[in-house]
Amino acid sequence: MSLASPLQATGQPPPRRSLRDFFAIDTQPRVVVFAGTPGGRALIFAIGLLAVGRYFDTWATLLAVGAALAAAWLPKYRAPLLLTATWLATLTETLLSGNDFADHIGLVMAAEGIADLPAVGLATASLLVVVIGIRALLAHVRLQPKSLLARHPVLAMLALEAALCALSLPNLLPGWPRLLIWSLLVVVTPFIWFLPYAIIDQRLPSAGPVGLQMATLRPFWSPTYLPFGKGAAYLQKFLAKTPDDLAVTQIKGIKLLVWSNLLLAIQAVLGWLFVSHFDTPAVTRTIDAFLHGQPFPITVSWVALAYSTTQFALQIAIWAHLFIGIARLAGYRLPRGSWRPLESRTLMDYFNRFHYYFKELLVDFFFIPTFFSTFRKHPRLRMFFATFMAAAVGNALWHFVRDIDLVARVGLATALETFASYAFYCVVLATGVGLSQIRANNGIRPSPTVAGKLYSFVFVWSFVVCMHLFSDGSRQHSLSERLSFLASLFGVI
Amino acid sequence: MQADAKQKLRDFVADALIKHGDRNPLADADLLFTSGRLDSFSTMNLVMFLEENFAIDFSDFEFDVGLIDSINLIERFVDTRL
Numbered sequence: 001m002s003l004a005s006p007l008q009a010t011g012q013p014p015p016r017r018s019l020r021d022f023f024a025i026d027t028q029p030r031v032v033v034f035a036g037t038p039g040g041r042a043l044i045f046a047i048g049l050l051a052v053g054r055y056f057d058t059w060a061t062l063l064a065v066g067a068a069l070a071a072a073w074l075p076k077y078r079a080p081l082l083l084t085a086t087w088l089a090t091l092t093e094t095l096l097s098g099n100d101f102a103d104h105i106g107l108v109m110a111a112e113g114i115a116d117l118p119a120v121g122l123a124t125a126s127l128l129v130v131v132i133g134i135r136a137l138l139a140h141v142r143l144q145p146k147s148l149l150a151r152h153p154v155l156a157m158l159a160l161e162a163a164l165c166a167l168s169l170p171n172l173l174p175g176w177p178r179l180l181i182w183s184l185l186v187v188v189t190p191f192i193w194f195l196p197y198a199i200i201d202q203r204l205p206s207a208g209p210v211g212l213q214m215a216t217l218r219p220f221w222s223p224t225y226l227p228f229g230k231g232a233a234y235l236q237k238f239l240a241k242t243p244d245d246l247a248v249t250q251i252k253g254i255k256l257l258v259w260s261n262l263l264l265a266i267q268a269v270l271g272w273l274f275v276s277h278f279d280t281p282a283v284t285r286t287i288d289a290f291l292h293g294q295p296f297p298i299t300v301s302w303v304a305l306a307y308s309t310t311q312f313a314l315q316i317a318i319w320a321h322l323f324i325g326i327a328r329l330a331g332y333r334l335p336r337g338s339w340r341p342l343e344s345r346t347l348m349d350y351f352n353r354f355h356y357y358f359k360e361l362l363v364d365f366f367f368i369p370t371f372f373s374t375f376r377k378h379p380r381l382r383m384f385f386a387t388f389m390a391a392a393v394g395n396a397l398w399h400f401v402r403d404i405d406l407v408a409r410v411g412l413a414t415a416l417e418t419f420a421s422y423a424f425y426c427v428v429l430a431t432g433v434g435l436s437q438i439r440a441n442n443g444i445r446p447s448p449t450v451a452g453k454l455y456s457f458v459f460v461w462s463f464v465v466c467m468h469l470f471s472d473g474s475r476q477h478s479l480s481e482r483l484s485f486l487a488s489l490f491g492v493i
Numbered sequence: 494m495q496a497d498a499k500q501k502l503r504d505f506v507a508d509a510l511i512k513h514g515d516r517n518p519l520a521d522a523d524l525l526f527t528s529g530r531l532d533s534f535s536t537m538n539l540v541m542f543l544e545e546n547f548a549i550d551f552s553d554f555e556f557d558v559g560l561i562d563s564i565n566l567i568e569r570f571v572d573t574r575l
Contacts, residue, residue, distance in 0.1 A: 237527045335529050363533035
């Protein structure tokens with residue numbers, strides 16, 4: 001090995017390292033080797049605890065980081081460790097006072113005047129029923145891979161959701177029957193989008209054990225409604241195969257967790273600057289002020305909207321990096337959940353980058369089935385319609401199901417009525433993404449010049465900021481009120 | 494598959510990779526989708542490419558991304574369907 005400096009060897013100064021190279025510690029052999037030593041592992045564990053501890057409480061942090069690293073370092077026990085951690089996390093969440101399950105069940109308990117047992121008890125019992133049901137369902141799919149359920153898992157899950165929702169409407173089955181059905185609905189809903197991945201996996205000849213499928217249903221690294229990492233088969237493809245690969249994956253996980261924390265800090269600084277210092281109002285307040293005839297200055301309203309969009313984009317990235325970071329600690333080198341959305345050149349590109357696993361869910365369950373079954377002789381229409389089914393129909397369904405508690409809170413009619421704004425957002429987004437897709441397929445690409453990149457940035461993010469007005473999820477204002485407010489921002493009203 | 498058709502396929506895949514910011518070398522055996530180098534939308538673009546250029550009807554069988562996961566696999570798949 002030559003110890004000569006690059007300058008001596010070539011006569012040229014060494015190339016300047018970019019900031020990105022500086023942070024690429026996962027490509028430095030010494031760091032990778034260290035990550036596999038006991039000292040390196042202890043450091044990964046410590047940084048993991050510190051990074052995740054900003055989001056979860058102590059017990060959940062220990063469970064998430066400990067289980068992820070144990071699964072990675074004890075591969076022989078990976079499946080039982082993941083299974084135990086996932087369901088321990090779910091059970092803990094269910095037993096905690098003030099959790100979503102109990103809160104949502106409490107709505108119907110109050111409406112039906114039932115106070116014989118705590119909502120937490122009912123949530124736990126329902127969880128037990130759901131676990132047994134899921135286990136039986138997956139076993140059924142393995143035995144009957146051609147059954148209707150196995151071939152159309154998304155339709156089956158949405159039908160189940162709709163049936164439980166319909167049966168739990170007021171006055172249909174009053175009293176205990178309604179409460180029991182509603183409890184099942186509340187507890188099964190977070191699993192609704194995980195189950196189709198598990199069912200599809202079970203149909204594969206290479207399907208892993210049912211236990212591993214159960215371990216990836218709302219896994220402990222992402223206890224949300226969205227499958228970050230899809231299902232067991234997808235995860236298996238990204239599992240580190242060698243010790244070096246594992247070390248690199250875990251370093252990448254740590255980097256992502258640290259990045260998540262940095263974004264959280266940026267979010268806090270922006271909050272201090274815009275809210276505490278400049279007193280930027282919330283978007284809902286600007287709409288209220290407009291509706292009451294005392295609007296804020298247009299500039300203030302635009303700043304409020306842009307600030308709210310920024311906070312939302314940061315929130316998506318922060319959580320996505322947290323979840324994928326923990327999954328990487330477990331040895332799964334998953335693609336990032338949000339990848340440089342500010343570099344989006346087109347709406348299609350934005351849709352791909354901004355919320356990757358949500359986009360993948362829409363593509364897997366809505367785009368692909370539509371693409372293979374409709375308008376086969378009309379390529380452009382076929383692509384547009386499939387994109388529309390994903391970005392509009394799938395998107396709307398996902399969000400309506402996520403907020404299913406509103407059916408008990410405000411009634412089905414109001415839940416649907418207040419959803420009009422988000423549905424409008426979905427239609428406009430889908431149209432924009434669909435047109436962007438067609439343009440790309442026709443070879444129309446954004447200019448690679450600096451001016452072209454600036455134009456792309458302004459176009460994409462102007463669209464995103466304007467549409468955020470309809471997608472903020474507050475449900476406090478009607479579609480027409482929001483449209484009027486948007487018109488006022490352009491000086492039309 | 495003819496050599497020029499395979500080159501056209503390589504160019505198409507390379508272009509898709511560049512669109513995803515992936516400028517790493519592409520070997521014929523490299524996995525495209527299950528490796529995460531390309532995403533689900535790219536799958537459908539590739540399907541359309543194969544439909545247009547090789548007249549393959551994907552409604553004839555149950556689609557599995559594993560059939561078209563590398564240049565070599567696509568070649569094998571196309572050869573069996575022609």
